[in-house]
Amino acid sequence: MPTNPYLDVLRTPGAAMFSAAGAIARMPMSMVGIGTVLMVQAFYGSYATAGAVSAVLVVSTAIVSPQVARWVDKTGQRRVLLPMLLLSTTGLVGLVVAATLRAPEAVLYTLAVLAGGAQGSYGSYVRARWSYAVREPRRLHTAYAFESSVDELVYIVGPVLATVLATAVIPSAALLVAVVTGTAGGLWFVLQRRTEPPVVPQQHGVAVGSVSTPGPASAIFVPGMPLLALVFVAMGTIFGAVDVATVAFAEEQGSKGASGLVLAAFAFGSLVAGLAYGAKHWTSPLSTRFTIGTLVLAAGVSLFFTAGNLWVLALVMCLTGSAIAPTVINGNAMVQALVPPHRLTEGLAWVSTSIGVGSALGSWLAGLRIDAVDAHAGFLVAMIAGWACAALALVALPTLRRQGRPVPIATTDVTQV
Numbered sequence: 001m002p003t004n005p006y007l008d009v010l011r012t013p014g015a016a017m018f019s020a021a022g023a024i025a026r027m028p029m030s031m032v033g034i035g036t037v038l039m040v041q042a043f044y045g046s047y048a049t050a051g052a053v054s055a056v057l058v059v060s061t062a063i064v065s066p067q068v069a070r071w072v073d074k075t076g077q078r079r080v081l082l083p084m085l086l087l088s089t090t091g092l093v094g095l096v097v098a099a100t101l102r103a104p105e106a107v108l109y110t111l112a113v114l115a116g117g118a119q120g121s122y123g124s125y126v127r128a129r130w131s132y133a134v135r136e137p138r139r140l141h142t143a144y145a146f147e148s149s150v151d152e153l154v155y156i157v158g159p160v161l162a163t164v165l166a167t168a169v170i171p172s173a174a175l176l177v178a179v180v181t182g183t184a185g186g187l188w189f190v191l192q193r194r195t196e197p198p199v200v201p202q203q204h205g206v207a208v209g210s211v212s213t214p215g216p217a218s219a220i221f222v223p224g225m226p227l228l229a230l231v232f233v234a235m236g237t238i239f240g241a242v243d244v245a246t247v248a249f250a251e252e253q254g255s256k257g258a259s260g261l262v263l264a265a266f267a268f269g270s271l272v273a274g275l276a277y278g279a280k281h282w283t284s285p286l287s288t289r290f291t292i293g294t295l296v297l298a299a300g301v302s303l304f305f306t307a308g309n310l311w312v313l314a315l316v317m318c319l320t321g322s323a324i325a326p327t328v329i330n331g332n333a334m335v336q337a338l339v340p341p342h343r344l345t346e347g348l349a350w351v352s353t354s355i356g357v358g359s360a361l362g363s364w365l366a367g368l369r370i371d372a373v374d375a376h377a378g379f380l381v382a383m384i385a386g387w388a389c390a391a392l393a394l395v396a397l398p399t400l401r402r403q404g405r406p407v408p409i410a411t412t413d414v415t416q417v
Helices: 005-010 015-025 027-044 047-075 077-100 105-117 122-133 137-168 173-190 225-252 256-278 286-301 310-321 324-338 341-372 375-403
Strands: none
Touching: 005 015, 005 137, 005 256, 015 027, 015 122, 015 137, 015 173, 027 047, 027 077, 027 105, 027 137, 027 173, 027 225, 027 256, 027 341, 047 077, 047 105, 047 122, 047 225, 047 341, 077 105, 077 122, 077 173, 122 137, 122 173, 122 341, 137 173, 137 256, 137 324, 225 256, 225 286, 225 310, 225 324, 225 341, 225 375, 256 310, 256 324, 286 310, 286 324, 286 375, 310 324, 324 341, 341 375
């Protein structure tokens, strides 16, 4: 009887524990964006302001996360993540207090910078642990697919929970729950020392045991990475625009609280597709599969602004979501193939960063268009971003195909470092 590939990788010593902790620590990433929009819009009465504050928070995360990840690569996860966890908790609590007191917008932006900048990218930290715990390419593919499915599960639960809390309890409830889950999950994760990846010593920018030559100062400058990052910026713009437009559309339909369920349908389609994709071993070129995923996503997003009610929108989102997880899985695998092992955490963080930058841009642009026109104008922003994402992927395809190499699972023997 064939072994379930997911159960196989989860039997790796310590893997189930660090993956579970990472899942809880990632809950804020699905709650903070929509939670901020709902809270600020409720207190200040403007989607533009709400989208802008959310964008500042996400951009701060995007800018700082790769620097934190580089620090993690050099000194270890626990030493860096504990103080960052304290700062992010302080920033989010401060943002809730300031919004509740209707403080000047400048105060909201300042606290959003602190909360976002210290948030970190637990998805990249978890995947870095997998890369050391699992060496075989097939099993690592399955592990990455599992984590992408966890991301989607978080995005199913998070938006629903955030909208219910913000609309049925108090506007700030979503962010308060995000504080609790982020702090608890983060502490549980960093205190698991046995599975923490060891720091790979470097000499003149080269990891000990690696055959590579000195490279650029940052993983983002590795050939192929700038183009890959631009694709993910465009993809993030889709997500940010869809979040804000869905909330506005649900309000126009007289059911603002249903926006979380609609967004959950988007994530549910991605979850199912991610699990199915990760269970299969693929032999076609990774760069080709990545590009096809962006084309499917663009085609699906193009249908959002035609939806006439929430039921149709949820169905279209669920079908379109099937392109998300496989594309993100392939994108993370491309990073694994492009960057040297001693920069892996930073490289993976650039994926989250790029999506975050795009999400902030999408939230802001959609908020402006929604305030000026209606919710469908926000979905139009998402459609334009979708085709920009596909076009960029097609432009990047030759470079990614040329620069990509077999995933370097064992280029460095960390047991001897």
